[in-house]
Amino acid sequence: MIDSSVMDLDGHGLDDLVIELNGKLESLLRSSNHEHFQLALKAARIIAFSRVSKPAGVAVKILLDVAFALTPRGRSHEGLSLVERALDLAAEQNLQPELRRAYSVYAALSIDSGFPAKGTECALRALEIAKKLSDDNGIVSAYTNLAGALCMMGMYRECIEVALRVDSVYGQDIRFRVQVGAARANMVNACIALQQYELGAATAKSSVESLGVPKSGNEIFIRLVCETNWLKCALGLKDGDSAKLRLSMVQRLAKAFKTPRTELNQELAEAAYEIFDGDLTIAVATLLKLLETSKALPTLYRDNLTLLVRAYEKAHDHTGVLIYLGKLVEFLAKSQVDSVKRSLDALKVKVQTPMPGKDDVQDLIAAIQRDGQLPRQEVEVPEPMYRDAFERLAVTAELREDTWGKHAYRVGRLAYLLAEELGYGHRFCEEIELAARLHDIGKLGIPDGLLLKPGKLTSAEFEIIKRHTEIGAQLLSLCPNPAFRMAETIALGHHERWDGTGYPAAQKGEEIPLAARIAAVADVYDALTHVRAYKHAWKHAEAVAEIQRCSGTHFEPRIVDAFVTMIDRVKHKYGRKMENYLAAPSAVSTLVQARREMQDMLDAMYRIDDEVRAKALEAREDPEREIAQKLAIEVEPIKPRNDPESAA
Numbered sequence: 001m002i003d004s005s006v007m008d009l010d011g012h013g014l015d016d017l018v019i020e021l022n023g024k025l026e027s028l029l030r031s032s033n034h035e036h037f038q039l040a041l042k043a044a045r046i047i048a049f050s051r052v053s054k055p056a057g058v059a060v061k062i063l064l065d066v067a068f069a070l071t072p073r074g075r076s077h078e079g080l081s082l083v084e085r086a087l088d089l090a091a092e093q094n095l096q097p098e099l100r101r102a103y104s105v106y107a108a109l110s111i112d113s114g115f116p117a118k119g120t121e122c123a124l125r126a127l128e129i130a131k132k133l134s135d136d137n138g139i140v141s142a143y144t145n146l147a148g149a150l151c152m153m154g155m156y157r158e159c160i161e162v163a164l165r166v167d168s169v170y171g172q173d174i175r176f177r178v179q180v181g182a183a184r185a186n187m188v189n190a191c192i193a194l195q196q197y198e199l200g201a202a203t204a205k206s207s208v209e210s211l212g213v214p215k216s217g218n219e220i221f222i223r224l225v226c227e228t229n230w231l232k233c234a235l236g237l238k239d240g241d242s243a244k245l246r247l248s249m250v251q252r253l254a255k256a257f258k259t260p261r262t263e264l265n266q267e268l269a270e271a272a273y274e275i276f277d278g279d280l281t282i283a284v285a286t287l288l289k290l291l292e293t294s295k296a297l298p299t300l301y302r303d304n305l306t307l308l309v310r311a312y313e314k315a316h317d318h319t320g321v322l323i324y325l326g327k328l329v330e331f332l333a334k335s336q337v338d339s340v341k342r343s344l345d346a347l348k349v350k351v352q353t354p355m356p357g358k359d360d361v362q363d364l365i366a367a368i369q370r371d372g373q374l375p376r377q378e379v380e381v382p383e384p385m386y387r388d389a390f391e392r393l394a395v396t397a398e399l400r401e402d403t404w405g406k407h408a409y410r411v412g413r414l415a416y417l418l419a420e421e422l423g424y425g426h427r428f429c430e431e432i433e434l435a436a437r438l439h440d441i442g443k444l445g446i447p448d449g450l451l452l453k454p455g456k457l458t459s460a461e462f463e464i465i466k467r468h469t470e471i472g473a474q475l476l477s478l479c480p481n482p483a484f485r486m487a488e489t490i491a492l493g494h495h496e497r498w499d500g501t502g503y504p505a506a507q508k509g510e511e512i513p514l515a516a517r518i519a520a521v522a523d524v525y526d527a528l529t530h531v532r533a534y535k536h537a538w539k540h541a542e543a544v545a546e547i548q549r550c551s552g553t554h555f556e557p558r559i560v561d562a563f564v565t566m567i568d569r570v571k572h573k574y575g576r577k578m579e580n581y582l583a584a585p586s587a588v589s590t591l592v593q594a595r596r597e598m599q600d601m602l603d604a605m606y607r608i609d610d611e612v613r614a615k616a617l618e619a620r621e622d623p624e625r626e627i628a629q630k631l632a633i634e635v636e637p638i639k640p641r642n643d644p645e646s647a648a
Contacts, residue, residue, distance in 0.1 A: 012380045022058045029069045040066055048085040058097040060086045064105045076112040083109060100129040100138045101249060107145040114339030116152035117392040121594045123149060130502055140170045144179040147186040154400035154448050156190035163187035188229040193448055197236035204230035220257040224250060228269055235276045247273045264300050274312050284311050302331060304331035322460040329464050333471045340475050372521035383483050390438055392591050397443040401532055402450050407594050412437040415524035421566040434518040435487035439494050442472025452533050466503045469495055490519045517556050521547060521563050540571055
């Protein structure tokens, strides 16, 4: 009927139909019948491309409900276009509560689709509106999404700080149990990444206590995830008794709710415990056997590979470590490639007119009714849209090492100034500035443990780090716009050396592309003069001396001479303000702006003092033995239904 109203009656009666659909939407989305969900999705897509007048708020709700329902089905990226239309509608009608929710859903879907930078920006917009509306639910949801985005971007300390804020303010309010649970889960993941196992274990424990004895399949799965995280922290603390109890709980939960995912989670947990206190041979054999199965579940496949690396490290098998670190990087790189492909596809959809003419509407709806998908057509995406998307990715890749997100922009500005000093024209200088910003985008495919390692890398680990050049070039090659070919060249070649001892291709002298030779000097200077996990910040004179020392080996002598002249002049002119001058172009980045807003928010947050922190880490009586005894009685084994709702 909605289809007929738009196609045949020029929208007559559409408003009433939208209200009627809203009344039936919950049952459609909850139905075990896949066709029911597809009907709801088609209806939402038709509404998204139609003119809805009076019930605009209802239309926004339908679009957001359907978009969010795509998440447990593993199709979050498909919901982004629906949320964008909901944002447009809410903004046009000045529907502030709906606009707040739209930004919140956009944040959640962006994070789940692999775009945490966009998720950060949307979460902050949602938070801003929620505060104006005094909407506690909106505020806690925004903080929780922000914690998820920060964790995904590798900003673990900030993630912990936000999650602690959520827990301290909203942790005792039953209305926000789900959001607080999600914030705690992100916090535990961040603690594990930082090896802050004590805080992670305390947080996992509080999550388990708040969940209590699970009563449904979904609650069992959430509890199982919390128990698995607690197990990881216990293993990190070398607390064998606690680890054994947590493993027992995982096994009981997996038995109570048997799905491929829970069973695989159990087997990985057993292998992790075997590595800690058992037979390494058995652990490795189990993990190798699970590799094919776990490939269908990306998060667990990553855990599988990580455990294999750990097992081979414990066995002092350096060849095994290198092989499975390599596979881990291949997996991360493929994930990023797929994510970038979806991002570029989303840009193509976005440049299509969201409110086309009547004839175009009919074509769109006919295509939706035919195959359930928006029609695909070749469209020319403006270069600035591509550039904004890729710069977000590049800054995201750097945030684990450069917490303010300005390294990429400083390198770009230094490359511009150096090219200018070498006598190249204005157009080339502008092109290399933009291209050099993307030089380290390939670090998106490198595990956090390597980028954040404080000590010296092993030779095997360094081989893995090297691959960021090829990953970066691969990511940039996905963009059809020719303006990104220089960026692709720089990403691939900025670690080549003038004497031929660099990577990845061991190019020598002028075999190395000019843009890569220029960007290499800019990158090294900025890296030397700023703190990294493995080094302190060098003084300007020390960095310049090092670059001069590497003239003729690492760098082209002509470029070194020009750089020294240029950088000394800039330092003399700007003095202590040189940092601000070089980073000035970052002001155009919405992600860097969001990063600054987030820091202002963190600075203004309620600070948990030492006494409260100590309280949070206090050992409390552990009720888990009692719960473990009850579990077999109170939770009947639940057979998974053959529908998308229970697929997780």
